[in-house]
Amino acid sequence: MIEALWIVILVLLSLGLVSVFIRLARGPYLPDRVIALDLISVIAMGFIVVYAVRFNQPAFLDVAIILAIISFLGTVAFAYYLEKRI
Amino acid sequence: MTLRELIVMGLMLTGAFFMFLAGIGILRMPDLFLRMSATTKVATLGVGTILLAVTLYFNDLVTTFHAVATILFIFISAPVGAHMIGRAAYFTGVPLWKGTLVNDLSGHYDPQTHQLESVSIPGLEAHMPDLRVCKVRISETSPAAGKTLAQIELRKTYGFTVLAVNRGSLVISNPDGDVRLFADDDLILIGPPELRDDLAALFGSTGEDVGEG
Structure with a gap:
């Protein structure tokens, strides 16, 4: 029962990740790709946190918070230079 | 399966489902500004729910503090990032969906200085x-x-x-x-x-x- 639930959770996250990758590949504009990258990092955080519970490792949460900080800085930098470019 | 495990699994399932919805949203929404609502609102709620499950599962002060700090950071940073990328997209001329009825900013932005201005009649x-x-x-x-x-x-x-x-x-x-x-x-x-x-x-x-x- 609990194994099946784990599989459902991970499959849902994976399906979300796949659709974001399709948007990342398709674009059509650069800001579309930037928000797709942002969402990929959020879903990756979801994966990390789920694995922290699965393998009983609270240390994984540090990775999640670092990922959140880096992806925020990345989005801000992308937005800043996108606006400067025109 | 204890009650606590049940709640933890339920919260994680909800969070994973919201992440899935965010993925569908960013794929299916018609323009960038609508897609952003999927990435900011739905994904933030999803990751928040999963982190809530973590606080219940580990049930100690340090991990709870970690998780709450992460939730707070995401809740603050996601709108800021979305605002910046939306603003940059609006200036670079990313088109709105053809069904968009009201564009309040149209004609109110100076394209050179990126300042918001009211319309004036020069001279x-x-x-x-x-x-x-x-x-x-x-x-x-x-x-x-x-x-x-x-x-x-x-x-x-x-x-x-x-x-x-x-x-x-x-x-x-x-x-x-x-x-x-x-x-x-x-x-x-x-x-x-x-x-x-x-x-x-x-x-x-x-x-x-x-x-x-």
């Missing part, structure tokens, strides 16, 4: 130095609310001419006498600035300057 002052454009809001108690423009006799009594009526996002330019006024409408008027205080009797508020007109 108007030179042609009629004694007149100024002003904006006045019709208050709830105003005697003008519910009457037509012809009935309030604005030009004859006060010396002001109505250029436009703004009602929410609706703009009635060059209105004729049959246009009816309601409370909370904004009137764009042109007239002598020294008589502006007289308008308070009719509208319940005095006019304020609009742009440089």
Whole structure:
């Protein structure tokens, strides 16, 4: 029962990740790709946190918070230079 | 399976489902600005729910603090990042969905300086130095609310001419006498600035300057 639930959770996250990758590949504009990258990092955080519970490792949460900080800085930098470019 | 495990699994399942919805949203929404609502709102809620499950599962102070700090950081950073990328996208000319009805920012941004400005009529002052454009809001108690423009006799009594009526996002330019006024409408008027205080009797508020007109 609990194994099946784990599989459902991970499959849902994976399906979300796949659709974001399709948007990342398709674009059509650069800001579309930037928000797709942002969402990929959020879903990756979801994966990390789920694995922290699965393998009983609270240390994984540090990775999640670092990922959140880096992806925020990345989005801000992308937005800043996108606006400067025109 | 204990009750706590059940709640943890339920929260994680909910969070994973929201992440899945965010993925569907970013793939299926018609334009960038609608897609952003999927990435910011739904994904934030999803990761928040999963982190809530973590606090229940580990049930100790340090991990709870970690998870709450992460939730707070995401809740603050996601809107900021979305605002910045949305602003950059608007300036670089990413098109809106063809079904978009209202674009409030259209024509209000200076393309060079990226500053928000109100619309002005350049050089108007030179042609009629004694007149100024002003904006006045019709208050709830105003005697003008519910009457037509012809009935309030604005030009004859006060010396002001109505250029436009703004009602929410609706703009009635060059209105004729049959246009009816309601409370909370904004009137764009042109007239002598020294008589502006007289308008308070009719509208319940005095006019304020609009742009440089």
